[in-house]
Amino acid sequence: MISLFGKPEPTLIERLKQSVSKTRTELAAKVEQIFTGDRPVDPALLAELETALLSADIGVRTTRGVIAALREQVNQHSLIGTDTLKRALQSELLRILWAPMNSTSAPYGNGHGSPVSGAAMLPRPVPAATASSQSGPRVIFLVGVNGVGKTTTIGKLAHRLRGEHSSVLLCAADTFRAAANEQLEIWAKRTGVEVIKQRPGADPAAVVFDALSAAKARNINVVIVDTAGRLHTKPNLMAELEKMKRTAAKLIPGAPHDVLLVMDATTGQNGLSQAREFLAHAGVTGIVLTKLDGTAKGGIVVAIAGELNLPIRFVGTGEQMDDLVPFDPETYVQSLFT
Numbered sequence: 293m294i295s296l297f298g299k300p301e302p303t304l305i306e307r308l309k310q311s312v313s314k315t316r317t318e319l320a321a322k323v324e325q326i327f328t329g330d331r332p333v334d335p336a337l338l339a340e341l342e343t344a345l346l347s348a349d350i351g352v353r354t355t356r357g358v359i360a361a362l363r364e365q366v367n368q369h370s371l372i373g374t375d376t377l378k379r380a381l382q383s384e385l386l387r388i389l390w391a392p393m394n395s396t397s398a399p400y401g402n403g404h405g406s407p408v409s410g411a412a413m414l415p416r417p418v419p420a421a422t423a424s425s426q427s428g429p430r431v432i433f434l435v436g437v438n439g440v441g442k443t444t445t446i447g448k449l450a451h452r453l454r455g456e457h458s459s460v461l462l463c464a465a466d467t468f469r470a471a472a473n474e475q476l477e478i479w480a481k482r483t484g485v486e487v488i489k490q491r492p493g494a495d496p497a498a499v500v501f502d503a504l505s506a507a508k509a510r511n512i513n514v515v516i517v518d519t520a521g522r523l524h525t526k527p528n529l530m531a532e533l534e535k536m537k538r539t540a541a542k543l544i545p546g547a548p549h550d551v552l553l554v555m556d557a558t559t560g561q562n563g564l565s566q567a568r569e570f571l572a573h574a575g576v577t578g579i580v581l582t583k584l585d586g587t588a589k590g591g592i593v594v595a596i597a598g599e600l601n602l603p604i605r606f607v608g609t610g611e612q613m614d615d616l617v618p619f620d621p622e623t624y625v626q627s628l629f630t
Contacts, residue, residue: 307609307617319348320629327374333366348591349560354598358384382625388594389621393603428544429507430514435574436554438521441582445554446516447479448616458513463503464489465496466520476518497539504543530573551576557584560592567600582608
């Protein structure tokens with residue numbers, strides 16, 4: 293594809309590589325320094341590698357697991373040089389990243405390390421022509437704390453699904469924040485989709501009811517629900533989210549079919565405690581990681597997969613409408629070391 297400026301636009305894989313460039317620069321430099329020469333693979337080398345992984349924000353628990361797996365291979369004399377160790381490190385990171393994507397509770401990736409399209413990251417919506425014979429549209433809730441880029445992500449996801457020939461309806465269920473409706477309407481106009489909303493302060497579950505009723509009547513493929521940015525420490529807001537989910541399930545069996553937690557990559561390990569609470573109370577099925585291009589500690593991707601057993605669905609790589617990239621573990625790991 294050619295951009296407006298006459299230059300080829302970057303592919304999805306190239307965008308993902310660019311988004312982890314800061315992490316690659318920091319981690320690869322340290323790893324290459326560790327692996328320089330014919331150093332023996334001994335406890336001192338593994339200790340240095342452990343420090344490098346921690347500095348990339350892979351996390352204490354996940355890092356210890358990686359080092360333990362490598363140490364076991366060293367003890368079995370299957371790692372006899374730094375080149376072999378580097379390949380084993382990459383394989384271990386891939387294993388961690390693929391595990392939640394290959395689980396029965398996460399049927400999104402192809403499971404073979406091949407890049408997948410945006411629509412393949414979500415179960416394929418029902419074509420518009422046959423939607424009336426089905427039980428209803430696919431319902432996607434987006435949750436997360438304020439400031440992580442949730443509304444922007446909704447717009448980008450709607451744009452991607454529209455580009456793959458799905459009809460989309462947005463639900464403005466963030467009735468707590470005064471400007472939420474206006475922000476969502478801006479993205480709706482950009483993407484050419486409609487928004488169902490009510491007045492500020494309305495019952496969010498009532499907005500969900502209206503949106504899903506409208507979607508069923510119009511044979512819409514996908515409904516994306518914008519929820520209020522709620523702190524995981526506020527039990528009343530978490531209870532409100534549960535009410536919204538119950539309302540969705542009454543109208544459409546199995547809804548919400550996806551609950552995507554939007555996380556800011558620059559928060560690093562601090563975001564994991566939030567994610568644990570959302571996982572416990574909101575039934576999160578996957579992660580959308582924003583601002584990965586703005587941090588040198590992109591190892592948080594591995595920590596999320598390893599410690600939460602949650603797959604990364606998409607990565608935000610910029611501010612433009614197309615800057616939402618399906619996450620691919622092979623590309624990510626290769627990008628860290630090349």
